[in-house]
Amino acid sequence: MTSLHETGVTVRAPAKINLHLGVGPVRPDGFHPLATAYQAISLFSTVTATPADDWAVTCTGQVGIDTAGVPLDDTNLALRAAKLLAREHGVDQPVALHLDKGIPVAGGLAGGSADGAAALLACSLLWDLSLPPARLLELAGELGSDVPFGLVGGSASGHGRGELVEPLEDHGRYDWVVLTFDTGMSTPAVYADFDVLHEGVEVPDPEIPPALVAALRAGDARALADAVGNDLQPASLRLRPQLAEPLRAGLDASAYAALVSGSGPTCLFLCGDPDHAASVAAALSPYGRALVCHGPVPGATVL
Numbered sequence: 274m275t276s277l278h279e280t281g282v283t284v285r286a287p288a289k290i291n292l293h294l295g296v297g298p299v300r301p302d303g304f305h306p307l308a309t310a311y312q313a314i315s316l317f318s319t320v321t322a323t324p325a326d327d328w329a330v331t332c333t334g335q336v337g338i339d340t341a342g343v344p345l346d347d348t349n350l351a352l353r354a355a356k357l358l359a360r361e362h363g364v365d366q367p368v369a370l371h372l373d374k375g376i377p378v379a380g381g382l383a384g385g386s387a388d389g390a391a392a393l394l395a396c397s398l399l400w401d402l403s404l405p406p407a408r409l410l411e412l413a414g415e416l417g418s419d420v421p422f423g424l425v426g427g428s429a430s431g432h433g434r435g436e437l438v439e440p441l442e443d444h445g446r447y448d449w450v451v452l453t454f455d456t457g458m459s460t461p462a463v464y465a466d467f468d469v470l471h472e473g474v475e476v477p478d479p480e481i482p483p484a485l486v487a488a489l490r491a492g493d494a495r496a497l498a499d500a501v502g503n504d505l506q507p508a509s510l511r512l513r514p515q516l517a518e519p520l521r522a523g524l525d526a527s528a529y530a531a532l533v534s535g536s537g538p539t540c541l542f543l544c545g546d547p548d549h550a551a552s553v554a555a556a557l558s559p560y561g562r563a564l565v566c567h568g569p570v571p572g573a574t575v576l
């Protein structure tokens with residue numbers, strides 16, 4: 274097969290946060306039904322796919338990103354994405370993938386999922402597959418619950434185990450401080466602790482608060498602050514009690530809201546504008562690496 278793109282295709286994909294993460298009772302397949310509102314924020318990784326003799330993956334980290342936890346074998350989500358696409362669509366052309374990560378690893382920001390989404394889009398273009406977006410979303414859902422959102426970006430609802438994504442109307446720009454830490458957390462361990470915490474308790478079906486949908490539609494950061502939440506936060510805090518201190522410190526420093534991102538340990542602080550975010554970030558810097566960013570931003574995009 275001859276590619277029109279001998280020099281490769283580069284795609285950029287964003288980190289995700291859960292503005293609200295509603296978690297239901299564990300399903301027979303071990304996953305939890307979710308009702309979540311995702312937002313893509315301005316931390317990005319890029320994936321470059323280049324035709325090669327053999328499948329390969331390499332990885333670099335942008336400033337401050339430790340890539341030691343990124344596997345470079347067949348479990349790498351970007352490589353799995355490329356191989357899944359090739360298998361499903363009869364492609365017989367290996368690629369070398371290069372990941373340049375700007376999203377902290379195992380931080381609850383869906384960094385691996387962003388790589389998977391970026392690799393799907395990059396390879397589909399490299400191989401000129403002309404797939405409809407719905408097909409890429411379907412393959413993304415097979416790779417991981419958070420991968421479809423990496424393609425869609427913006428602000429969006431997530432249902433099922435998180436893979437059923439629909440855009441949400443959003444007229445705002447939201448300034449966030451994202452506080453990251455050196456040591457990540459295991460997503461399955463946090464969900465397992467959610468189950469322990471709810472043993473013997475009837476867990477209701479989750480829903481996205483209507484006030485959150487209204488806040489996004491109005492672009493109102495103060496109203497959004499009143500509606501954010503994370504059902505996994507008690508489990509994340511039980512596994513990592515030290516997170517309580519920076520969450521409190523962010524509110525003391527006048528952040529509108531403070532919450533754990535996804536399964537953690539990254540903490541999120543909603544602010545009113547970039548200057549406000551810079552001052553909250555300064556107050557949080559003793560606790561970890563405080564990054565100032567904003568959302569919503571687009572999903573996987575060709576560079």
Ligand SMILES: C[C@](O)(CO)[C@H](O)COP(=O)(O)OP(=O)(O)OC[C@H]1O[C@@H](n2ccc(N)nc2=O)[C@H](O)[C@@H]1O
Pocket residue numbers: 291294303304305306307309381383386416417418419420433434435460461464535536
């Ligand atoms: C915490 C979140 O980031 C919130 O968006 C996601 O739910 C996690 O998404 P993800 O990392 O893409 O998760 P997957 O790779 O699909 O699943 C990893 C593991 O997380 C747990 N998991 C994930 C999603 C879900 N709805 N219920 C779960 O219980 C399961 O133990 C699963 O084996």
Ligand SMILES: Nc1ncnc2c1ncn2[C@@H]1O[C@H](COP(=O)(O)OP(=O)(O)OP(=O)(O)O)[C@@H](O)[C@H]1O
Pocket residue numbers: 342343344348349350351372377378379380381382383384385386388389419458460535536537
């Ligand atoms: N391309 C990849 N980049 C980072 N981690 C990867 C990748 N592929 C597989 N992994 C594995 O996935 C684990 C979770 O990493 P990731 O950065 O996606 O965590 P996360 O942001 O907490 O994810 P989520 O919020 O989706 O649960 C890592 O510890 C690593 O073993």
